[in-house]
Amino acid sequence: xxxxxLLRIRGLQTFYGKIQALHGVDMDxxxxxxxxxxxxxxxxxxxxxxxxxGDPQAREGSIEYLGENITGKPTYEIMRTxxxxxxxxxxIFPRMTVLENLLMGGMRSQxxxxxxxxxxxxxxxxxxxxxxxxxxxxxxxxxQQMLAIARALMSRPKLLLLDEPSLGLxxxxxxxxxxxxxxxxxxxxxxVFLVEQNAYHALKLAHRxxxxxNGLITMQGSGAELLARDDVKAAYLxxxxx
Amino acid sequence: MEQSQTSFNWETxxxxxxxxxxxxxxxxxxxxxLRVDVAxxxxxxxxxxxxxxxxxxxxxxxxxxRLLMGVYYALRESGQFEARKKNKSERQNVEGYLxxxxxxxxxxxxxxxxxxxxxxxxxxYIDLATLVLTYVMxxxxxxxxxxxxxxxxxxxxxxxxxxxxxYALLAQYFGFSFWICLPLAGILAAFWGIILGFPVLRLxxxxxxxxxxxxxxxxxxxxxxxxEFTGGPDGISRIPRPSFFGLEFKRGEGGFADFFGLDYSxxxxxxxxxxxxxxxxxxxxxxxxxxxRLPIGRAWEALREDEIAxxxxxxxxxxxxxxxxxxxxxxGGFAGSFFATRQGFxxxxxxxxxxxxxxxxxxxxxxxxxxxxxxxxxVVMIGGFELFREFEEYRMLVFGLxxxxxxxxxxxxxxxxxxxSVALSKNAKGISADLVEEGHG
Numbered sequence: 001x002x003x004x005x006l007l008r009i010r011g012l013q014t015f016y017g018k019i020q021a022l023h024g025v026d027m028d029x030x031x032x033x034x035x036x037x038x039x040x041x042x043x044x045x046x047x048x049x050x051x052x053x054g055d056p057q058a059r060e061g062s063i064e065y066l067g068e069n070i071t072g073k074p075t076y077e078i079m080r081t082x083x084x085x086x087x088x089x090x091x092i093f094p095r096m097t098v099l100e101n102l103l104m105g106g107m108r109s110q111x112x113x114x115x116x117x118x119x120x121x122x123x124x125x126x127x128x129x130x131x132x133x134x135x136x137x138x139x140x141x142x143x144q145q146m147l148a149i150a151r152a153l154m155s156r157p158k159l160l161l162l163d164e165p166s167l168g169l170x171x172x173x174x175x176x177x178x179x180x181x182x183x184x185x186x187x188x189x190x191x192v193f194l195v196e197q198n199a200y201h202a203l204k205l206a207h208r209x210x211x212x213x214n215g216l217i218t219m220q221g222s223g224a225e226l227l228a229r230d231d232v233k234a235a236y237l238x239x240x241x242x
Numbered sequence: 243m244e245q246s247q248t249s250f251n252w253e254t255x256x257x258x259x260x261x262x263x264x265x266x267x268x269x270x271x272x273x274x275x276l277r278v279d280v281a282x283x284x285x286x287x288x289x290x291x292x293x294x295x296x297x298x299x300x301x302x303x304x305x306x307x308r309l310l311m312g313v314y315y316a317l318r319e320s321g322q323f324e325a326r327k328k329n330k331s332e333r334q335n336v337e338g339y340l341x342x343x344x345x346x347x348x349x350x351x352x353x354x355x356x357x358x359x360x361x362x363x364x365x366x367y368i369d370l371a372t373l374v375l376t377y378v379m380x381x382x383x384x385x386x387x388x389x390x391x392x393x394x395x396x397x398x399x400x401x402x403x404x405x406x407x408x409y410a411l412l413a414q415y416f417g418f419s420f421w422i423c424l425p426l427a428g429i430l431a432a433f434w435g436i437i438l439g440f441p442v443l444r445l446x447x448x449x450x451x452x453x454x455x456x457x458x459x460x461x462x463x464x465x466x467x468x469x470e471f472t473g474g475p476d477g478i479s480r481i482p483r484p485s486f487f488g489l490e491f492k493r494g495e496g497g498f499a500d501f502f503g504l505d506y507s508x509x510x511x512x513x514x515x516x517x518x519x520x521x522x523x524x525x526x527x528x529x530x531x532x533x534x535r536l537p538i539g540r541a542w543e544a545l546r547e548d549e550i551a552x553x554x555x556x557x558x559x560x561x562x563x564x565x566x567x568x569x570x571x572x573x574g575g576f577a578g579s580f581f582a583t584r585q586g587f588x589x590x591x592x593x594x595x596x597x598x599x600x601x602x603x604x605x606x607x608x609x610x611x612x613x614x615x616x617x618x619x620x621v622v623m624i625g626g627f628e629l630f631r632e633f634e635e636y637r638m639l640v641f642g643l644x645x646x647x648x649x650x651x652x653x654x655x656x657x658x659x660x661x662x663s664v665a666l667s668k669n670a671k672g673i674s675a676d677l678v679e680e681g682h683g
């Protein structure tokens with residue numbers, strides 16, 4: 001773990017109009033880590049992720065990526081600096097084919113890398129290769145999630161932001177997807193920031209975790225530490241062990 | 243197929259048809275059955291005329307029509323049309339066959355007409371074909387904005403007007419020729435496209451439609467009221483005709499006919515205009531099809547699908563929207579200056595909301611984003627419009643009926659398949675249409 005975090009967030013405050021969603025969040029993501037953010041519905045997890053992407057933009061505080069302040073930059077510039085995102089609800093392009101979806105993800109990178117990246121994501125998710133000419137909208141939920149992650153990977157990111165990849169998926173598919181994330185981290189050294197409601201799986205996968213309540217970070221620690229804590233268990237894990 | 247397998251729920255079907263007939267009766271009773279007229283003879287007395295046969299015919303027509311529709315849906319659900327569906331993958335290539343056919347037809351049409359009907363008789367048909375092609379070009383231009391980028395534009399006619407007035411005014415004040423004005427008109431229209439684009443960047447769907455509608459009206463009202471500059475309702479007349487590389491279509495020395503050693507004929511200019519708009523339209527199509535395979539074109543389509551996802555992939559949605567608006571407007575501008583040079587006279591009356599609606603209808607009926615669909619829709623709508631000019635009263639009725647039929651039968655427009663813009667392996671052509679075709683819903 002290097003001393004300089006890849007992503008450094010300090011005192012972040014985000015508002016929707018007059019309503020404050022984040023009340024001063026501090027967070028660090030180091031290179032090569034999987035960091036997860038768990039919390040209940042409406043805690044502000046997705047807002048934090050979207051604030052990193054600059055949509056909505058933070059009103060107070062700072063977000064530094066590779067030592068550079070990216071707060072206040074337009075989304076499309078942030079997404080070209082080596083950060084990629086698989087947004088909440090997957091948001092694949094339903095009328096475009098799988099291949100076209102992937103092409104959209106690789107639009108900002110060099111064309112000569114395209115084939116190489118394509119091979120990499122097809123190796124990771126062989127299902128996508130089988131269905132490369134199929135319309136995105138005709139894929140199953142799990143395949144769509146794979147496509148959303150693969151699309152994000154096409155830009156060869158340093159930091160991958162994943163917003164609830166397990167949402168609405170069968171446990172077996174969730175397992176597959178989490179294994180793929182672990183594999184990406186292990187073999188390619190990809191840094192992953194994972195927002196999840198599925199706290200048990202997320203904490204098992206992650207090196208470190210943060211717990212968010214009402215727009216504030218209330219607990220942090222290694223994944224194993226958080227899993228072992230009684231208050232975390234009571235709040236997020238009861239009945240969640242599936 | 244066994245007949246016994248399909249059992250209709252006649253009761254529901256009849257009930258449904260009866261209900262439709264009842265609604266028709268309520269409407270037709272007032273609109274068709276009764277008629278107030280001014281009595282001829284002395285005094286202007288009003289009297290009421292009863293037209294029950296007409297009323298009865300309308301009600302029966304609705305009843306039978308609704309019943310047939312119900313039977314059709316029942317048949318479709320029971321799988322009677324299953325066999326036909328298998329041919330879908332063949333039908334997917336329909337665009338592939340139609341394109342060269344249409345192209346050949348478009349180039350050969352005027353000569354075929356000339357040969358069969360003679361110079362005098364074919365003139366009106368070549369004129370009509372020119373008009374259809376103008377709408378094809380407008381449809382293709384609007385297709386960039388509405389079909390590809392998914393930005394609903396109800397004021398497209400504004401750019402058509404900007405193009406037409408650009409040429410007319412530049413010719414009037416500076417004496418510029420058509421060929422200098424054509425690119426200028428395109429640039430000016432694109433400029434106005436960007437002007438409109440900026441304030442509406444944040445808007446989508448209904449809100450965007452309202453603002454573009456207002457924009458179209460603003461342009462028209464300005465043209466109507468700026469009397470000193472645009473001539474207001476009087477319009478601009480004596481707009482110069484285009485020349486063939488400097489050769490004018492005129493009688494005598496130095497004219498087109500003289501130069502090529504032909505006998506002078508007024509058909510030359512008509513033919514020239516036809517091919518001019520054909521080439522302009524084909525350029526529009528070519529540029530659009532090329533752009534679709536480039537990052538910018540793909541970004542338009544992605545924008546139509548999901549704007550938030552676009553932004554999360556590092557696409558500058560602002561620029562993407564502006565280029566779509568500007569490019570669509572530019573082709574509208576080209577078509578506008580062609581319109582001005584063809585008519586020789588323009589006034590704000592030619593650029594009403596009705597025009598926008600017709601162009602949009604062509605794009606929607608043809609199938610959003612489908613280039614060939616636009617051609618078919620333009621031929622059917624504009625051609626049909628003009629051919630049935632004599633049946634003035636029933637024209638709009640048929641037009642409305644046609645729209646309803648198409649929307650019931652093909653809710654996504656005539657050509658609803660979307661050809662992928664990229665394929666890796668060669669066998670990609672064999673993808674079943676079921677995988678790429680848009681579903682209903």
